[in-house]
Amino acid sequence: KAGVTQTPRYLIKTRGQQVTLSCSPISGHRSVSWYQQTPGQGLQFLFEYFSETQRNKGNFPGRFSGRQFSNSRSEMNVSTLELGDSALYLCASSGRASGPYNEQFFGPGTRLTVL
Amino acid sequence: QKEVEQNSGPLSVPEGAIASLNCTYSDRGSQSFFWYRQYSGKSPELIMFIYSNGDKEDGRFTAQLNKASQYVSLLIRDSQPSDSATYLCAVKSNTGKLIFGQGTTLQVKP
Numbered sequence: 138k139a140g141v142t143q144t145p146r147y148l149i150k151t152r153g154q155q156v157t158l159s160c161s162p163i164s165g166h167r168s169v170s171w172y173q174q175t176p177g178q179g180l181q182f183l184f185e186y187f188s189e190t191q192r193n194k195g196n197f198p199g200r201f202s203g204r205q206f207s208n209s210r211s212e213m214n215v216s217t218l219e220l221g222d223s224a225l226y227l228c229a230s231s232g233r234a235s236g237p238y239n240e241q242f243f244g245p246g247t248r249l250t251v252l
Numbered sequence: 253q254k255e256v257e258q259n260s261g262p263l264s265v266p267e268g269a270i271a272s273l274n275c276t277y278s279d280r281g282s283q284s285f286f287w288y289r290q291y292s293g294k295s296p297e298l299i300m301f302i303y304s305n306g307d308k309e310d311g312r313f314t315a316q317l318n319k320a321s322q323y324v325s326l327l328i329r330d331s332q333p334s335d336s337a338t339y340l341c342a343v344k345s346n347t348g349k350l351i352f353g354q355g356t357t358l359q360v361k362p
Contacts, residue, residue, distance in 0.1 A: 170350065180296070180340065180352035193348045227295055238284055238303060241350060243295040 139164065141230050141244030149250045155216040158247045162209050162230030168192075169211040170241060171203055174225040183226075186211055215249075223251045255279060256343050258353035266361055271328040273356050275341030278322065284344040285317055285324045290355065291337045300326060331360045 142161045150156050162169050171183040182195040186205035203213040209230075215222055225248050229241035257276045265271045273287075284303050288296035302308045302315040302324065314327040324343075328335055338355040345351050 172352075179354045180342075182349045182351065185348070195349065225295075240286065240298055240301050242298060243288075246295045 141228055141242055143226075143228050143244040143247050145247060146245065147248045147250075149252060150218050151252050152218055152220060154218050155214065156218060156249060157212055157214045158226055158228075158249075160211045160213075160228030160230075160244060162211070162228075163232070163242060166230040166232045166242075167209050168231040168233065168239060168241075169205055169209065170229045170231070171211070171213050172227040172229065173197070174227055174246070175223075180227070183213065218251045220251050223249060225249075254353075255345065255351045256341055256353040258339075258341050258356045260354055261357040262359050263356055264359045264361060265331050267331060267333060269331050269360075271331045271335065271358055271360070273326040273328075273339050273341075273358065275324045275326075275343075275353055276322055277324070277341075277343045277351075279343065279345045279351075280319075280322060281346035282322075282343045283346075285315070286342040286344075286350070287313075287315060287326045288340040288342060288352075289335075289337045290340055296340055328358075331358075333360050333362050336360045 168187045170185040174180045185193040189205045200216045205211045225246045227246045228244045231239040233239035287300040290296045300315040302317045308315045312329045316325045340355045341353040
Protein backbone atom coordinates (compact mmCIF):
# COMPACT_ATOMS: atom_id res chain seq x y z
CA LYS A 138 0.00 0.00 0.00
CA ALA A 139 1.31 3.43 -0.87
CA GLY A 140 1.92 5.70 2.09
CA VAL A 141 0.74 9.20 2.80
CA THR A 142 1.81 11.64 0.12
CA GLN A 143 2.22 15.37 0.50
CA THR A 144 2.79 18.03 -2.11
CA PRO A 145 4.76 20.09 -2.58
CA ARG A 146 7.74 18.84 -0.57
CA TYR A 147 9.40 22.24 -0.39
CA LEU A 148 8.00 25.71 -0.66
CA ILE A 149 9.43 29.21 -0.34
CA LYS A 150 7.07 32.12 0.13
CA THR A 151 7.32 35.73 1.28
CA ARG A 152 5.52 37.39 4.14
CA GLY A 153 1.93 38.28 3.41
CA GLN A 154 1.44 35.60 0.78
CA GLN A 155 -0.80 32.61 1.19
CA VAL A 156 -0.04 28.94 0.66
CA THR A 157 -1.97 25.73 0.08
CA LEU A 158 -0.56 22.34 0.99
CA SER A 159 -1.98 19.04 -0.14
CA CYS A 160 -2.17 15.61 1.47
CA SER A 161 -3.35 12.28 0.09
CA PRO A 162 -3.93 9.67 2.82
CA ILE A 163 -3.18 5.98 2.65
CA SER A 164 -5.73 4.28 0.42
CA GLY A 165 -8.82 3.45 2.47
CA HIS A 166 -7.99 5.87 5.27
CA ARG A 167 -10.63 8.50 5.91
CA SER A 168 -9.10 10.45 8.78
CA VAL A 169 -6.48 13.11 8.10
CA SER A 170 -4.68 15.25 10.67
CA TRP A 171 -2.28 18.11 10.17
CA TYR A 172 0.66 19.11 12.37
CA GLN A 173 3.24 21.86 12.43
CA GLN A 174 6.76 20.98 13.52
CA THR A 175 9.33 23.59 14.52
CA PRO A 176 12.58 23.25 16.50
CA GLY A 177 11.24 25.45 19.29
CA GLN A 178 7.66 24.20 19.66
CA GLY A 179 8.01 20.64 18.48
CA LEU A 180 5.05 18.88 16.87
CA GLN A 181 1.81 20.76 17.33
CA PHE A 182 -1.64 19.64 16.30
CA LEU A 183 -3.43 21.84 13.77
CA PHE A 184 -6.67 20.05 12.89
CA GLU A 185 -8.25 16.69 12.16
CA TYR A 186 -10.75 15.79 9.45
CA PHE A 187 -12.92 12.75 8.99
CA SER A 188 -15.42 12.30 6.17
CA GLU A 189 -15.04 15.93 5.10
CA THR A 190 -15.84 17.22 8.60
CA GLN A 191 -13.41 18.93 10.94
CA ARG A 192 -13.42 16.81 14.10
CA ASN A 193 -10.86 18.69 16.16
CA LYS A 194 -8.82 21.85 16.03
CA GLY A 195 -5.62 22.96 17.71
CA ASN A 196 -4.72 26.35 19.09
CA PHE A 197 -3.69 28.11 15.92
CA PRO A 198 -4.96 31.43 14.58
CA GLY A 199 -7.70 31.59 11.98
CA ARG A 200 -5.09 32.16 9.26
CA PHE A 201 -4.69 28.39 9.32
CA SER A 202 -7.55 26.53 7.73
CA GLY A 203 -8.15 23.19 6.12
CA ARG A 204 -10.63 21.05 4.31
CA GLN A 205 -11.15 17.50 3.24
CA PHE A 206 -12.63 16.26 0.00
CA SER A 207 -14.92 13.33 -0.67
CA ASN A 208 -11.95 11.19 -1.77
CA SER A 209 -10.34 11.88 1.67
CA ARG A 210 -7.62 14.06 0.20
CA SER A 211 -7.02 17.12 2.35
CA GLU A 212 -5.63 20.59 1.93
CA MET A 213 -4.50 23.13 4.43
CA ASN A 214 -4.20 26.81 3.73
CA VAL A 215 -2.23 29.47 5.51
CA SER A 216 -3.08 33.06 4.66
CA THR A 217 -1.05 36.20 5.31
CA LEU A 218 2.13 34.28 5.97
CA GLU A 219 4.40 35.35 8.80
CA LEU A 220 8.07 34.53 9.34
CA GLY A 221 7.08 32.31 12.27
CA ASP A 222 5.06 30.08 9.95
CA SER A 223 8.29 28.61 8.61
CA ALA A 224 8.06 24.97 9.62
CA LEU A 225 7.66 21.40 8.53
CA TYR A 226 3.97 20.71 7.95
CA LEU A 227 3.05 17.10 8.43
CA CYS A 228 -0.05 15.26 7.43
CA ALA A 229 -1.04 11.98 9.07
CA SER A 230 -3.75 9.54 8.11
CA SER A 231 -5.63 6.95 10.09
CA GLY A 232 -7.84 4.09 9.10
CA ARG A 233 -10.27 4.56 11.95
CA ALA A 234 -12.80 7.23 12.74
CA SER A 235 -11.65 9.94 15.07
CA GLY A 236 -11.29 8.50 18.56
CA PRO A 237 -8.71 7.30 21.05
CA TYR A 238 -7.61 4.17 19.23
CA ASN A 239 -6.55 5.45 15.86
CA GLU A 240 -2.91 5.02 14.98
CA GLN A 241 -1.70 7.79 12.72
CA PHE A 242 0.82 7.42 9.93
CA PHE A 243 2.76 10.43 8.75
CA GLY A 244 3.60 11.65 5.29
CA PRO A 245 7.02 13.05 4.38
CA GLY A 246 5.96 16.62 5.12
CA THR A 247 6.11 19.95 3.34
CA ARG A 248 8.99 22.21 4.33
CA LEU A 249 7.70 25.79 4.20
CA THR A 250 10.13 28.69 4.36
CA VAL A 251 8.76 32.21 4.72
CA LEU A 252 11.13 35.02 3.78
CA GLN B 253 3.19 21.92 33.33
CA LYS B 254 3.52 20.58 29.81
CA GLU B 255 0.90 18.09 28.73
CA VAL B 256 3.48 15.52 27.63
CA GLU B 257 7.00 15.66 29.01
CA GLN B 258 10.14 13.91 27.87
CA ASN B 259 13.77 14.36 28.75
CA SER B 260 15.32 15.94 25.66
CA GLY B 261 18.59 14.06 26.13
CA PRO B 262 20.73 13.19 24.41
CA LEU B 263 20.60 9.73 25.86
CA SER B 264 23.77 7.91 24.95
CA VAL B 265 24.04 4.12 25.19
CA PRO B 266 26.62 1.66 23.87
CA GLU B 267 25.71 -0.71 21.09
CA GLY B 268 23.97 -3.81 22.45
CA ALA B 269 22.71 -2.10 25.59
CA ILE B 270 19.11 -1.41 26.61
CA ALA B 271 17.90 2.12 25.96
CA SER B 272 15.14 3.35 28.25
CA LEU B 273 13.03 6.31 27.16
CA ASN B 274 10.49 7.88 29.47
CA CYS B 275 7.43 10.05 29.14
CA THR B 276 4.94 11.54 31.59
CA TYR B 277 1.57 13.08 30.78
CA SER B 278 -0.81 15.34 32.63
CA ASP B 279 -4.27 14.39 31.33
CA ARG B 280 -5.42 11.54 33.57
CA GLY B 281 -8.21 10.75 31.09
CA SER B 282 -5.81 9.92 28.26
CA GLN B 283 -6.55 6.57 26.71
CA SER B 284 -3.94 5.84 24.08
CA PHE B 285 -0.21 6.26 23.87
CA PHE B 286 2.18 6.15 20.97
CA TRP B 287 5.89 6.12 20.32
CA TYR B 288 7.26 7.55 17.12
CA ARG B 289 10.81 7.51 15.84
CA GLN B 290 12.08 10.43 13.80
CA TYR B 291 15.36 10.43 11.97
CA SER B 292 16.94 13.79 11.21
CA GLY B 293 15.26 15.38 8.21
CA LYS B 294 12.53 12.73 8.05
CA SER B 295 8.96 12.48 9.25
CA PRO B 296 7.89 10.57 12.37
CA GLU B 297 7.43 6.82 12.02
CA LEU B 298 5.06 4.93 14.33
CA ILE B 299 6.91 2.17 16.16
CA MET B 300 4.65 1.24 19.10
CA PHE B 301 1.26 1.97 20.57
CA ILE B 302 -0.20 0.88 23.88
CA TYR B 303 -3.67 1.26 25.32
CA SER B 304 -3.70 -0.86 28.49
CA ASN B 305 -1.62 -0.85 31.65
CA GLY B 306 1.36 -3.16 31.52
CA ASP B 307 3.90 -4.12 28.93
CA LYS B 308 3.61 -4.60 25.20
CA GLU B 309 6.46 -6.17 23.27
CA ASP B 310 7.25 -5.99 19.57
CA GLY B 311 10.62 -7.37 18.56
CA ARG B 312 13.34 -5.39 20.31
CA PHE B 313 10.85 -2.79 21.51
CA THR B 314 8.77 -2.87 24.70
CA ALA B 315 6.28 -0.19 25.63
CA GLN B 316 5.26 0.10 29.26
CA LEU B 317 2.22 1.97 30.54
CA ASN B 318 1.31 2.92 34.10
CA LYS B 319 -1.86 5.00 34.07
CA ALA B 320 -1.89 5.48 37.84
CA SER B 321 1.52 7.15 37.66
CA GLN B 322 0.71 8.77 34.28
CA TYR B 323 3.89 7.32 32.89
CA VAL B 324 4.77 5.56 29.67
CA SER B 325 8.14 4.26 28.62
CA LEU B 326 9.87 2.62 25.69
CA LEU B 327 12.65 0.07 26.08
CA ILE B 328 14.90 -0.77 23.16
CA ARG B 329 16.86 -3.97 23.67
CA ASP B 330 20.14 -4.73 21.89
CA SER B 331 20.41 -1.12 20.73
CA GLN B 332 21.95 -0.60 17.32
CA PRO B 333 23.58 2.51 15.81
CA SER B 334 20.61 2.58 13.39
CA ASP B 335 18.35 3.23 16.41
CA SER B 336 19.98 6.65 16.81
CA ALA B 337 17.10 9.07 16.31
CA THR B 338 14.65 11.27 18.18
CA TYR B 339 11.88 9.35 19.91
CA LEU B 340 8.58 11.14 20.29
CA CYS B 341 6.00 10.19 22.86
CA ALA B 342 2.42 11.04 21.86
CA VAL B 343 -0.71 10.91 23.98
CA LYS B 344 -4.29 10.99 22.79
CA SER B 345 -5.87 13.38 25.23
CA ASN B 346 -9.42 13.52 26.51
CA THR B 347 -10.07 16.26 23.95
CA GLY B 348 -9.24 13.85 21.14
CA LYS B 349 -6.07 15.65 20.17
CA LEU B 350 -2.77 13.83 19.75
CA ILE B 351 -0.28 15.69 21.92
CA PHE B 352 3.43 15.17 21.38
CA GLY B 353 6.33 15.52 23.75
CA GLN B 354 9.43 17.40 22.66
CA GLY B 355 11.23 14.13 21.98
CA THR B 356 14.30 12.39 23.37
CA THR B 357 17.40 12.14 21.23
CA LEU B 358 18.98 8.71 21.44
CA GLN B 359 22.59 8.12 20.44
CA VAL B 360 23.80 4.53 20.15
CA LYS B 361 27.59 4.39 20.05
CA PRO B 362 29.33 1.51 18.26
